[in-house]
Amino acid sequence: MTVSWSEGFERAQAALKEARFFDGVQAINSCMETYAKVIGDDTDRVLRDPSAFLQEYKENLKQEQKDVLRKMYEVRGDIITGLGAHKRAMLDYQSAQLLGAILKDKLAKTEAAAKAAKEKTGSDAKVPVTVLTGFLGSGKTTLLNHILHEFHGKRIAIIENEFGEVGIDDSLIEAGPLAMEENVIEMNNGCICCTVRGDLIAGLKKIMKRSVQSGKPLDGVIIETTGLADPAPVAQTFFADDFVQQNMQLDGIVTLVDAKHLIMHLDEEKPEGVENEAVEQVAFADRIILNKCDLVDEPHLDEVERRIRMINEAVKIKRTTKSKVDMDFIMGIQAFDLDKILEMDDGFLADEQDHQHDERVTSCGFHVKGEINQQKLNEWLGYILKEKGNDLFRTKGVLAVQGMQQKFVFQAVHMAFTGSPQRDWQPDEERICKLTFIGKNLNRQELEAGFKKCLVNGAGYA
Numbered sequence: 186m187t188v189s190w191s192e193g194f195e196r197a198q199a200a201l202k203e204a205r206f207f208d209g210v211q212a213i214n215s216c217m218e219t220y221a222k223v224i225g226d227d228t229d230r231v232l233r234d235p236s237a238f239l240q241e242y243k244e245n246l247k248q249e250q251k252d253v254l255r256k257m258y259e260v261r262g263d264i265i266t267g268l269g270a271h272k273r274a275m276l277d278y279q280s281a282q283l284l285g286a287i288l289k290d291k292l293a294k295t296e297a298a299a300k301a302a303k304e305k306t307g308s309d310a311k312v313p314v315t316v317l318t319g320f321l322g323s324g325k326t327t328l329l330n331h332i333l334h335e336f337h338g339k340r341i342a343i344i345e346n347e348f349g350e351v352g353i354d355d356s357l358i359e360a361g362p363l364a365m366e367e368n369v370i371e372m373n374n375g376c377i378c379c380t381v382r383g384d385l386i387a388g389l390k391k392i393m394k395r396s397v398q399s400g401k402p403l404d405g406v407i408i409e410t411t412g413l414a415d416p417a418p419v420a421q422t423f424f425a426d427d428f429v430q431q432n433m434q435l436d437g438i439v440t441l442v443d444a445k446h447l448i449m450h451l452d453e454e455k456p457e458g459v460e461n462e463a464v465e466q467v468a469f470a471d472r473i474i475l476n477k478c479d480l481v482d483e484p485h486l487d488e489v490e491r492r493i494r495m496i497n498e499a500v501k502i503k504r505t506t507k508s509k510v511d512m513d514f515i516m517g518i519q520a521f522d523l524d525k526i527l528e529m530d531d532g533f534l535a536d537e538q539d540h541q542h543d544e545r546v547t548s549c550g551f552h553v554k555g556e557i558n559q560q561k562l563n564e565w566l567g568y569i570l571k572e573k574g575n576d577l578f579r580t581k582g583v584l585a586v587q588g589m590q591q592k593f594v595f596q597a598v599h600m601a602f603t604g605s606p607q608r609d610w611q612p613d614e615e616r617i618c619k620l621t622f623i624g625k626n627l628n629r630q631e632l633e634a635g636f637k638k639c640l641v642n643g644a645g646y647a
């Protein structure tokens with residue numbers, strides 16, 4: 186249904202009045218774009234580059250048109266202020282002024298707010314949220330395990346989102362003094378950057394409710410995204426939902442990168458229109474943890490840093506091994522800045538962000554009751570990692586090995602793999618095998634046939 190510009194403008198004003206800023210920005214953007222077309226402009230300069238737009242049209246506008254545009258820019262400025270992008274709001278107010286509005290006081294206030302936001306002087310009771318991104322296998326779960334084990338005195342909740350048909354990460358989060366059911370929420374029914382923003386919002390609300398009910402305020406929330414997530418739509422959640430906007434604040438986007446494989450992923454050629462998630466994750470980062478420094482030499486690390494800076498010049502980078510990093514580097518950093526993001530991506534606030542993942546990248550997961558023969562498994566996995574290692578981004582499994590008391594955890598990132606016995610199977614726990622492959626052009630039949638050959642007689646699908 187097409188909405189006239191006047192109807193759209195009424196919606197925007199109503200949303201502003203009710204402090205529904207995200208709805209407001211959608212309404213005002215579409216009504217201004219429609220109105221620009223009425224004036225005769227087919228570009229999106231009315232929003233993206235208002236000074237160029239006004240320079241071209243201002244002199245020929247009728248007074249009535251100037252009045253409409255003036256009001257629109259002022260309302261847009263108010264809405265954008267509500268979202269916290271003071272610098273961007275000033276641009277709208279200045280445009281309204283060019284059309285005759287007297288907004289001296291508003292501009293002075295907004296300028297002061299922009300300055301305060303830059304100096305981070307304001308105190309805020311909102312719970313800080315960190316979005317943790319990083320390509321498959323870069324070390325996100327390893328980092329979360331540190332956070333859940335080290336005594337840092339902070340109360341932190343975690344939302345975990347995993348890519349893969351058969352979820353493994355919950356088994357890889359190690360039980361520790363801080364890893365309790367109440368503060369780890371798993372979201373395995375879709376990717377939060379594409380389809381399940383509603384679930385993410387519900388998860389954040391649940392966390393807040395638990396914290397209020399228990400009377401124990403949270404010091405922070407970490408959202409671990411899948412290794413193939415685009416961080417932009419996840420960050421947008423903090424502006425799209427009123428409850429989340431009022432109670433939580435995006436503290437920063439932290440990206441883990443794998444020193445050995447990052448350049449390969451940055452350079453990967455994608456089909457037209459398909460985004461390169463590794464590039465997006467580096468571009469949006471407020472902090473980068475350059476992990477797995479033990480696997481490469483110094484000149485390679487310098488080259489990785491150079492490549493990161495080509496995408497994100499000012500980002501703070503810390504070199505690590507096994508994701509060992511001080512909490513201060515990643516939490517309580519007050520680094521997320523909507524103005525900065527809008528400068529980089531002016532479509533950031535558009536609802537239903539259009540992004541397309543590489544359809545060649547999929548996952549194949551197997552979940553069977555019973556046990557596996559270790560020797561056959563080693564031979565088979567050794568063979569496929571050697572043959573298909575470039576296309577196999579990530580392999581992980583938790584397996585019941587014949588004759589072994591403990592759970593056998595297998596992990597691989599491309600060809601590099603580790604496997605070791607970990608926690609014991611509990612006496613009443615069913616012995617099962619879970620194995621997931623994530624990669625490009627996976628051949629399910631081949632993988633399934635290979636996996637089946639490693640099973641001990643009698644094992645069957647769960």
Ligand SMILES: Nc1nc2c(ncn2[C@@H]2O[C@H](COP(=O)(O)OP(=O)(O)OP(=O)(O)O)[C@@H](O)[C@H]2O)c(=O)[nH]1
Nearest residue numbers: 320321322323324325326327412477506507508596
């Ligand atoms: N050599 C080396 N291995 C590491 C380092 N950090 C993590 N690993 C290993 O790399 C593998 C992947 O680490 P994870 O923490 O599971 O990575 P992830 O980002 O959570 O992976 P996904 O959830 O699949 O995206 C595991 O086997 C880790 O033990 C490191 O600094 N050096």
